[in-house]
Amino acid sequence: MSSFPVSALDRVAKLYWRKNALRRSRRAALGSFRHWDREGESALVEALNTSFDGKDVAIVGNAPNTLGRGFGPHIDAHDLVVRLNLVIPTDHASDLGQRTDFRFVGCTLLDRHRPQIEKLENTSTIITTEKNVDFYDTMNKPVTVYDRRLPQHVMRWLKPLCPEVLSGNNAGPPPRSGVVFLALLLAMAKPVNVVLYGFSQTLDDATTALHYDKGDIITYEPDDYKRNHCDPSLEIRILLALQQRGLIGIN
Incomplete structure (x- = not known):
């Protein structure tokens, strides 16, 4: 008869599962990077390891479900704040915080985005x-680059972390920028804590976003969304599974 209480054994089992799942996820990601064999990927992995290992990380998305909830001080209290795409939180600092240490831009930039790029913080x-x-x-902005094929691979990286959701081959359009960066972070770095803000938690969230310039709430056409990204309900199930596994927190 074991002298350990069941709860302690459960915690050990969860830690063991997490360690091995993260190892399998990293192996899958490194396999993709070796296939591409690019200097950029090596620089990206090094940047992630150097900056995010051992850190408490906030990833701030653009879903309007953060508005009116006063998360700003909580976001700024994290060791690192990552923002997605081009939203600048100036008009919503009480809800979105003010700091930006990293900005992950997965959208394709066009000429109409130039004024917004000019406004982006130079410190991130x-x-x-x-x-x-x-x-x-053309705008003299230094960047760390990832291969354009990377989003197509992230479901394979996430599969060891939430096998109950990603049990098939999950072929189809990739997830949005937030899930892409989250998969990259979990696979290639060792943060001690990751908390998501402004990520879709309902299907209504998935078709609305803060406009990158004015901060107004805009609505996407569901057909356009599904043409470019995976089913939003799949993204939501992935995030909930990662939360239940203790790999992320969601606000």
Whole structure:
């Protein structure tokens, strides 16, 4: 008869599962990077390891479910704050915080985005798809680049972390920028805590967002959304499974 209480054994089992699941996820991600064999990926992995290992991280998305909830001070209290795409929180600082240490830009940038790029903070590190490299070069903005094929691989990286959700081959459009960065962070770095703000938690959240410039709430056409991204209900189930596993927190 074991002398350990069941709760203690459960905690040991969960820690063991988490360690091995993260190891399998990292192995899958490194396999993708080796296949691409690019200097950019090596720089990206090094940047993630150097900056995020051992840190308490906030990832701030653009779903309007943060408005009116006063999360700003909580967001700014994290060791690192990562923001997605181009929203600048100036008009919603009490809800979105003010700090930006990293900005993950997964959207394809067009000429209409130039005024917003000019406004972005120069103190943050920008991580973006190689599709946007020439755009940033014309604006003298240094960036860390990832291969444009990376979003197509993240479901495979997430599969060891939430096998109850990703049990098939999950072929189809990739998830949105927030889930792409989250998968990259969990696979390639060792943060001590990751908390999500402004991520879709309902299907209504998934078709609305804060406008990157004015901060107004805009609505996407569901058909346009599904043409470019995976089923939003799948993203939501992935996040809930990661939360239940203790890998992330969601606000």
